[in-house]
Amino acid sequence: MARPLDSDLTxxxxxxxxxxxxxxxxxxxxxxxxxxxxxxxxxGLLGTSEQAGLSLGFQAFFIAxxxxxGLGAAMSALVGNALGAHDRRQARRTMAQxxxxxxxxxxxxxxAGQWFGPALIRLVSEPGAYREAGIRYYQVLSLxxxxxxxxxxxxxxxxxxxDGRSMQRALTVAFFANIALNPICxxxxxxxxxxxxxxxxxTSTVISQTGVMIFMIRQVLGLRTIAxxxxxxxxxxxxxxxxxxxxxxxxxxxxxxxxxxxxVVQYALKGFGEHAIAGYGIAIRxxxxxxxxxxxxxxxxxxxxxxxxxxxxxxxxxxxxxxxxKVGLIMSAIAAPVLWIFxxxxxxxxTDDAEVIRVGVYYxxxxxxxxxxxxxxxxxxxxxxxxxxxIMTVWISLFRQGFGIAFFIWIFVGVAGFDERGVWFGVAAxxxxxxxxxxxxxxxxxxxxxxxxxxxxxxxxxxx
Numbered sequence: 220m221a222r223p224l225d226s227d228l229t230x231x232x233x234x235x236x237x238x239x240x241x242x243x244x245x246x247x248x249x250x251x252x253x254x255x256x257x258x259x260x261x262x263g264l265l266g267t268s269e270q271a272g273l274s275l276g277f278q279a280f281f282i283a284x285x286x287x288x289g290l291g292a293a294m295s296a297l298v299g300n301a302l303g304a305h306d307r308r309q310a311r312r313t314m315a316q317x318x319x320x321x322x323x324x325x326x327x328x329x330x331a332g333q334w335f336g337p338a339l340i341r342l343v344s345e346p347g348a349y350r351e352a353g354i355r356y357y358q359v360l361s362l363x364x365x366x367x368x369x370x371x372x373x374x375x376x377x378x379x380x381x382d383g384r385s386m387q388r389a390l391t392v393a394f395f396a397n398i399a400l401n402p403i404c405x406x407x408x409x410x411x412x413x414x415x416x417x418x419x420x421x422t423s424t425v426i427s428q429t430g431v432m433i434f435m436i437r438q439v440l441g442l443r444t445i446a447x448x449x450x451x452x453x454x455x456x457x458x459x460x461x462x463x464x465x466x467x468x469x470x471x472x473x474x475x476x477x478x479x480x481x482x483v484v485q486y487a488l489k490g491f492g493e494h495a496i497a498g499y500g501i502a503i504r505x506x507x508x509x510x511x512x513x514x515x516x517x518x519x520x521x522x523x524x525x526x527x528x529x530x531x532x533x534x535x536x537x538x539x540x541x542x543x544x545k546v547g548l549i550m551s552a553i554a555a556p557v558l559w560i561f562x563x564x565x566x567x568x569x570t571d572d573a574e575v576i577r578v579g580v581y582y583x584x585x586x587x588x589x590x591x592x593x594x595x596x597x598x599x600x601x602x603x604x605x606x607x608x609x610i611m612t613v614w615i616s617l618f619r620q621g622f623g624i625a626f627f628i629w630i631f632v633g634v635a636g637f638d639e640r641g642v643w644f645g646v647a648a649x650x651x652x653x654x655x656x657x658x659x660x661x662x663x664x665x666x667x668x669x670x671x672x673x674x675x676x677x678x679x680x681x682x683x
Contacts, residue, residue, distance in 0.1 A: 228381055228526040229303055229535070233542050237519050240383040245515025247387035250394040252507045254427075256569070257394070258420050259504060261401045263569055269417050270570075271493045272352025274500030276421075278481050279336045279357045281474075283328040283364055287371035289471030289609075290321055292521065293463055294375030296604050299522045302379060302444070303529025311445050314376050315452035316459040318436070320467075321372040323455070325365040332361050339482065349493055352417060359421035366428035373435035376442075378522045385438040392434075393427040400426055469609035473600070473616035480620035480649075487628050487642050491578075495639055497570070498578030505565050505579075506586055509554040510593065516546050517597035524605035533669035540602060540672065547594035558587035578639050585643040592654045599657045606668045611660050619653025627652075 228236050255277070262273040294317045301310035336357045340350060374386040400423035407414025415422055439445060488495040507514075520543045527535040562583035566576045596615075603611045627648040631641030665672035 228299075228523045229530040229532055233523070233535075233538055236381070236523050237516060237539075237542060237546065239381060240378065240519035240522060241512075241515035243383035243387040244378075244518050245511045247383070247390040248511045248514050249508065250387070250390040252504060252511065254390070254394045254397050256504050256508075257397055257401060258424070259501060260569060261405060262417070262420060265405075265417055266348075267493060267497055267570075267572065267575070268348035269352050271349040271497045271500065272417075273356055273420065274496060275340050275349065275353030275485065276356030276360065278485070279339045279353070280332075280360050282335070282339070282479075283332050283361070284367050285474035285477075286324050286328060286467065286471045287321065287368035288474045289467040289469070290317065290324070290368060290463070291371035291375035291378075292470045292604050292609070293317070293466035294372050295378045295522050296375075296466055296525050296607055296609075297463070298376050298379035298444075299525030299605070300529035300607065303526035307444055310379075311448055312452055312459065313463070314439065314445050315448050316456060317372045317376065317463060318369065318439070319453050319455055320460060320463050321368040322365060325368040328368075329361050329364045332364075333358065336361070342482070342486075345489055347493075349496075355418060356421050359418050360424060363421075363425040363428045366425070366432040370428070370432045370435045373432075373439045376439050377435070378518075379525065380442060380444065381522065382438070383519070385435060389431040389434045393431050396427045396430065397423055466604070466607060466609055469611075469613045470600075470604060473609070473612040476613075476616035476620035480624045483625050483628065484642055484646065487632060487645075488639065491639050492574075494572060494574040495578050497572070498566075498575040499582060501566060501569050501575065502579035502582040505562075506558070506583060509558050510590070512550045513547055513554070513590070513594045513597065516543055516550065517594060517601055519543075520598055521601040521605055524602055528605050528669070536605075536669055537672060540598065543598050544595065547598065548591055551590040551594050555587040555590050558590075559584050562587075581640050582643050585640070585647055589647050589650050592650050596650070596654055596657055599661045602661060603664060606664060608664055608668070611664060615653055615657045615660060618656050619649050623649030623652050
């Protein structure tokens with residue numbers, strides 16, 4: 220039986236909607252991050268070169284996967300706006316086209332990536348074992364692209380319906396499957412199969428992510444909104460693809476800027492040795508765990524703001540933003556001291572290399588200071604996407620990631636002569652600069668779209 224609309228986000232307490240979306244979203248990202256940490260742990264058992272190679276290979280892969288992140292955000296915005304306007308027909312057709320879009324994009328990116336992936340890895344690494352490991356990891360992992368992109372699209376559709384649980388369940392199962400699959404794929408089964416060695420890490424991800432995709436498609440097809448879908452709705456339509464691309468590509472470019480900035484960081488670190496790259500790879504995964512509640516609440520803002528923007532309840536859109544910021548600031552205040560105090564202990568779980576730990580501790584402690592800035596930046600990105608103005612996130616990302624990181628790292632490392640800490644200071648300075656720009660942009664966009672972001676609700680207006 221088809222499921223009804225899980226949650227009408229234009230009605231009811233704002234806190235309840237954030238809780239319904241943010242908690243499953245954060246838990247799903249937790250298990251996704253733990254998934255990556257499991258991979259990093261097993262790579263560490265194979266050696267530091269394999270650990271550094273995994274970090275390089277995954278960053279190259281994420282360039283292709285950024286389209287999936289953008290597609291998920293696009294589906295949440297487009298479907299959410301249609302549902303808020305009570306246009307189920309528009310929502311249904313957008314969902315069908317989104318599934319086809321994700322599959323075709325994965326195939327094209329998979330083919331193109333066989334060239335640009337290894338080329339990028341060679342650009343930001345020195346010849347040696349860790350470079351070869353990164354290229355091998357990327358090439359095998361590319362087989363998981365359809366699973367990632369289609370699953371992201373499905374998650375955006377489900378979030379637009381107020382369903383944050385499906386992706387959480389899928390990622391939870393994938394995490395436990397990965398724990399079992401990693402040793403089997405790496406070391407094999409005694410007496411039966413010798414395993415794939417380092418290539419088994421990526422093979423495990425291909426298997427588990429394909430399972431995630433199948434489950435998410437099943438959940439989408441069970442929605443009442445798409446119950447009356449017809450085969451012809453899945454035929455690629457240029458107008459629909461263009462509409463989806465206008466929402467997908469700016470967000471993908473913004474994510475791509477983040478990934479390319481990571482390569483800039485890795486390029487800056489390669490002069491300090493492979494221990495610096497390995498320390499960075501472990502630290503960013505640990506950082507992601509403590510950022511998960513913040514990711515959850517800022518991610519929940521997108522479908523909530525999308526439905527209310529589609530319903531033209533602008534006072535409620537403003538309420539959603541303020542609620543998001545209040546909760547996000549509390550979360551940042553809790554996460555920052557934890558990250559500062561326990562950084563060394565966390566890193567020691569994954570490596571006993573003193574130099575790797577030293578680099579990671581510097582990164583985590585400096586990063587803990589700017590957690591509130593990250594929170595506001597993430598929430599502004601969600602709000603701009605809800606307004607169907609994702610192009611603005613591109614300008615923010617290009618300034619922060621394209622110019623800011625390279626410029627400030629050059630200032631701290633190239634001019635001031637800092638060690639690895641100069642790289643982290645450069646990243647922090649770029650984040651703060653991006654925050655200022657994003658506040659200026661969202662204030663102007665909100666003034667045009669909803670009459671202002673800081674405006675008080677009119678008397679008698681809808682409240683949460």
